[in-house]
Amino acid sequence: MKTLSAPESMVSTSKNPRSIGSTATADEFLVLKDVKKSFPTPNGEYVVLDGVNLTIKQGEFICLIGHSGCGKSTLLNMVSGFSQPTAGTVKLKGQSITRPGPDRMVVFQGYALLPWLTVYENVYLAVNAVYPDKSKGEKDDIVKEHLKMVGLLEAMEKTPPQISGGMRQRVAIARALSIRPEVLVLDEPFGALDAITKEELQEELLKIWNNSRNTVLMITHDIDEALFLADKLVMMTNGPAAQIGEVLEIPFKRPRDRSRIMEMPEYYKIRNYALDFLYNRFAHDDTAE
Structure with a gap:
């Protein structure tokens, strides 16, 4: 099947950040640079993540999506301080994250x-x-x-x-x-809930975030959830040695109304692009497991 092309307005590009201090900037609040994470196995090194680069602004709501086994939870564990990268750095406000702390809370x-x-x-x-x-x-x-x-x-x-x-x-x-906390880390917090409860909690979370503006990094397998909640959708390639494939900007103004944005042609353009990324360009290979 033909791969879709993302409109330029959807794909994130690097820009020179505005300096707010000597060690960090508002545009470089949480930074993963050249991150590799591997584990020893009887058959040698197993590389979960390799060459991961991601820069998150202060107050951004980021959703992370990808197939099972691509290292999403491993990435969140490093941001949370539960584990450290094998190579590369994970920094919050210019300081390396080496352990858990109250500035980062996990749900x-x-x-x-x-x-x-x-x-x-x-x-x-x-x-x-x-x-x-x-x-x-x-x-x-x-x-x-x-x-x-x-x-x-x-x-x-x-x-x-x-x-x-x-x-x-x-x-x-x-x-x-x-x-x-300065960073709220959410590991599929609504994944086990029924559809109605899930939507209610999404609404509540967004209402709370609109008031607090914590930086949020959230794993989800639900593209519609990401399009409703996030500023950016970070899409990961398959593992082993997974990387960040693309980062899509979510253009819908806040505060968001679910029914209203789902009537917009742009909603389905982005949704279809993300689906194409996951199920055509990086379809999960069950035989590799």
Whole structure:
């Protein structure tokens, strides 16, 4: 099948960033440069990522998409500080990321909540760990502020087994945001939810982001989700030795209305281009696994 050509306005190009300091710029907030990640195996080195270059501006919402096994989660683990690159650098505000920290918070698909604690206590635990010197009243205010943000104040005395999957993910998001991270890392946070709950949480996340403007790096397998949420769609080639194939600019103005953008011809132009990238140009080879 013929490969589609992306309009020039869709594909990101490098520009000279505006300097805001001696070690970083607003346009070079989070930078992956020549990143390689490999693991030893009995048959030799297995290269997951090789030559990954990505520059993210402060406050951008980035969605990362690609087939299973292309190293998306590996990339997020390096940004989160859970692992380090074999070669190359991952820097936040000009400083190399070498370990996890409260400036980067992760929300996983699996919630990662403590089931014996209440909703309130799950969030309080994070706030208390990051802000030990704040008074109990200040911590209480922070917890309740963020539970209110995700609509869970009335459920704060319930435990995770007593609430729905969508509500658990709201708790995970509230917990991550409560420590006020500079980068929010989302690893398919809505992947296990039903379609209606998924769309509701997408709307809530976008509303929160519109107010906070955290830098967001999110893995998704859903192109429509990416087109609704993101400023840019980062498309990865297949592994092993995966790279970033293309970065597409999402041109829709904010705030976004889902039904309105889905009526735009440009929406389907970008959607079809991304589908062509994934299923024609870089179709997943199941025989290679």
